[in-house]
Amino acid sequence: MSKPASLKLLSFVLQPFVMFFVSILFFVFVGVASIFITSIHIFIVSRRRFLSRGRHHDVSMEFDFFDCGVTGISLHDLNKLPCFSYGSVLNLVETRDCAVCLEGFQEEEVFRLLPGCKHAFHVNCIDFWLKKSSSCPICRRGMGSLN
Structure with missing residues (x-):
């Protein structure tokens, strides 16, 4: 039908x-x-x-697992490392992130450029790292004597 x-x-x-x-x-x-x-x-x-x-202000709370007997550089040598503003050495920095905390660099932040390897990190991040280990977190190049 x-x-x-x-x-x-x-x-x-x-x-x-x-x-x-x-x-x-x-x-x-x-x-x-x-x-x-x-x-x-x-x-x-x-x-x-x-x-x-607030992450960069107290990095030590996040990295307590570094206590494995490795010693870093002295506070005297750490204070010899220069600090830079992000814009002042922007062309010398190959990466735009801190390898310790994995956060990007911001215009208003201060960071350190390690001698020799020229890797850049937030000041608080790398200071805490270098107190525990005397080498660059990226390339493992030793800081040696900072005269």
């Missing part, structure tokens, strides 16, 4: 409306999902920035 002509016509007319409604639902779902994912991303990034603000 075939459908009556009125049902075929009704089906033919309703099909575009159903497709339009399904398309609208799809795009609404995609929009809501993208807003949800974006808000989660913004929350994670802002939380990470908030938590990392």
Whole structure:
């Protein structure tokens, strides 16, 4: 049995409306999902920035596992290492992140450029590292005598 002509016509007319409604639902779902994912991303990034603000001030709390009998350089030698602002030696630095804390360098931060290897680190990060180990965290080059 075939459908009556009125049902075929009704089906033919309703099909575009159903497709339009399904398309609208799809795009609404995609929009809501993208807003949800974006808000989660913004929350994670802002939380990470908030938590990392005080990170460089007390690095010793994070690196207590270094107590394995290795000795670092003296405080006298550590004070001989110069400090720089990020912009002053930007062209000498090959990386834009501190290898100790894994955070990126910011314009307002002060960092140390190690003699010899020229690797750069946040001052607090590398000071704590060098008190425990007398070598560069990246290339393991020893600091030796800092005369």
